[in-house]
Amino acid sequence: MSEPHEWDEPTWRGLVNQVRAGRNLKPASWPGGARCAVALSFDSDHETNELRDGGLSPARLSWGEFGARRGIPRIKAALDRHGAKASFFVPAVSALLHPDEQRMLVDEGHEVGLHGWIHEVNSKLDAQTERDLMFRAADTMEQVTGVRPVGMRTPSWDYSPNTLAIARELSLLYDSSLFADDDPYEIVADGESTGIVELPVEWVRDDAVYFMMNRFGAQRPYTPPEAVLDIFTREFEGAHAEGGLFLLTMHPHVIGYRSRIFILEALLERIAARGDCWIATHADIARHCAREAGLKGAA
Numbered sequence: 001m002s003e004p005h006e007w008d009e010p011t012w013r014g015l016v017n018q019v020r021a022g023r024n025l026k027p028a029s030w031p032g033g034a035r036c037a038v039a040l041s042f043d044s045d046h047e048t049n050e051l052r053d054g055g056l057s058p059a060r061l062s063w064g065e066f067g068a069r070r071g072i073p074r075i076k077a078a079l080d081r082h083g084a085k086a087s088f089f090v091p092a093v094s095a096l097l098h099p100d101e102q103r104m105l106v107d108e109g110h111e112v113g114l115h116g117w118i119h120e121v122n123s124k125l126d127a128q129t130e131r132d133l134m135f136r137a138a139d140t141m142e143q144v145t146g147v148r149p150v151g152m153r154t155p156s157w158d159y160s161p162n163t164l165a166i167a168r169e170l171s172l173l174y175d176s177s178l179f180a181d182d183d184p185y186e187i188v189a190d191g192e193s194t195g196i197v198e199l200p201v202e203w204v205r206d207d208a209v210y211f212m213m214n215r216f217g218a219q220r221p222y223t224p225p226e227a228v229l230d231i232f233t234r235e236f237e238g239a240h241a242e243g244g245l246f247l248l249t250m251h252p253h254v255i256g257y258r259s260r261i262f263i264l265e266a267l268l269e270r271i272a273a274r275g276d277c278w279i280a281t282h283a284d285i286a287r288h289c290a291r292e293a294g295l296k297g298a299a
């Protein structure tokens with residue numbers, strides 16, 4: 001491929017149009033007359049954080065194990081106190097390592113969604129490999145939980161030029177890996193409506209960017225937990241003011257510590273104090289948006 005400054009208009013326009021935001025799917029009303037919708041997600045990467053890079057370190061694998069042993073129970077206790085249902089995006093390998101965790105979450109009314117096979121980076125894969133992994137992941141998740149996943153979050157929110165076509169082939173209801181809005185929208189592929197609901201993510205609303213650290217690098221996390229709560233709260237209050245969607249991504253091996261779990265607890269307190277928010281799984285929110293917009297395939 002030539003240098004970007006040499007590209008003709010069809011080239012750069014074509015690249016931009018591959019995956020695009022279509023119409024806004026923020027519904028006229030949320031269920032129960034709620035003012036806004038709250039989608040809490042937890043990406044249960046666990047050991048795949050180390051495995052995906054070919055990591056061989058038992059110490060780093062044990063960090064992932066913490067997510068399952070301590071992170072998930074603390075998260076579940078916080079959700080249970082408020083009767084809140086959430087979505088857990090789980091790489092298939094992580095689900096095979098912790099099948100009881102996934103079954104317990106589904107039994108209790110939470111959603112378990114797709115998050116790749118071993119947290120692979122889609123844009124580094126050829127089309128056939130990516131497709132095989134996504135289909136194998138969907139089949140594996142269904143075998144583990146008994147429920148076929150209806151939504152995906154790509155590992156590391158990475159998209160290849162083939163990801164959307166594979167999601168369509170899997171007949172997914174929604175994706176939650178893209179960034180083009182605060183509120184739900186329909187994904188458009190090369191100018192064509194896909195009927196797939198996007199529940200957009202953002203690094204601002206992700207615990208990992210504030211807390212992760214590279215042991216051998218010079219940088220250390222610079223945002224104190226109170227400031228992270230402040231950012232998340234402002235994002236929530238903004239969604240509430242606009243009557244939109246507040247979607248937050250957290251990780252059991254990041255948020256699940258004694259010094260951090262209060263962020264989730266305090267946020268749930270504030271949401272409950274508002275008294276007019278619909279906390280629901282991504283699948284339920286996507287289904288509501290699709291139905292209200294009359295998207296085909298909406299049940």
Ligand SMILES: [Zn+2]
Nearest residue numbers: 043045155156
């Ligand atoms: Zn992940």
